[in-house]
Amino acid sequence: MAGLLARSLAASRKIKGLLVIVAALYAISFIVGWLIISMQLPFAIEFRKSILETVDTQQPFTSLFELMKSGKLVYAILLTFAVNLTSGAFTSTTLPGVVPLLGALGIAAVTAYRGIMIGLTYPEVMSISYETFLVAVGTMILELGAYVFSGAAGINIALSSVFPRRYQVDSRWKAFKESCKDAAEIYVIVIILLVLGAVWEITGLFLLIYST
Numbered sequence: 001m002a003g004l005l006a007r008s009l010a011a012s013r014k015i016k017g018l019l020v021i022v023a024a025l026y027a028i029s030f031i032v033g034w035l036i037i038s039m040q041l042p043f044a045i046e047f048r049k050s051i052l053e054t055v056d057t058q059q060p061f062t063s064l065f066e067l068m069k070s071g072k073l074v075y076a077i078l079l080t081f082a083v084n085l086t087s088g089a090f091t092s093t094t095l096p097g098v099v100p101l102l103g104a105l106g107i108a109a110v111t112a113y114r115g116i117m118i119g120l121t122y123p124e125v126m127s128i129s130y131e132t133f134l135v136a137v138g139t140m141i142l143e144l145g146a147y148v149f150s151g152a153a154g155i156n157i158a159l160s161s162v163f164p165r166r167y168q169v170d171s172r173w174k175a176f177k178e179s180c181k182d183a184a185e186i187y188v189i190v191i192i193l194l195v196l197g198a199v200w201e202i203t204g205l206f207l208l209i210y211s212t
Helices: 002-014 016-038 042-057 060-069 074-094 101-127 132-159 172-209
Strands: none
Touching: 002 016, 002 060, 002 101, 016 042, 016 074, 016 101, 016 132, 042 060, 042 101, 060 074, 060 172, 074 101, 074 132, 074 172
């Protein structure tokens, strides 16, 4: 395990510039979302309402609430981790990278959209109480931290076949393969962060909502 983590950290250092860019994009888009909702703009209020309705009425959220309500925390944690890994990380922020250059733009768009959504909804949740603040901030740091790594890995793949010199080679195919290998190693960090995020989020929500 230590060897896997060491390789993951080494692969991450190769794309540290992209990591900074993706993290900055999340931070900026979060602030944009927070600002427009704090201004009580009608379209922002409606958008937040639609997001909250989705959480209340659609899968996988309804299944998560049912699992927590019945005390099946382990299953709720596993479901949260599975959804965040497959949909939140791989499908939306890494897989698009197989499309040269345009994939990078797609990942950036997903990142900005996700940051705005969180900026619209999280500040209100964080203001409810000190406990909800801790749950929300911890979840945001761990899960968005994972998405920073998965997004940067995806952007690196999208750029590698266009700019193979990033890997000190002339072959676009070889650079693409090397970037995919780095992405696979970086996913060790993604998985660790998402596991911790799922445990933190579900345990915190259960204690806040269903423990009394």
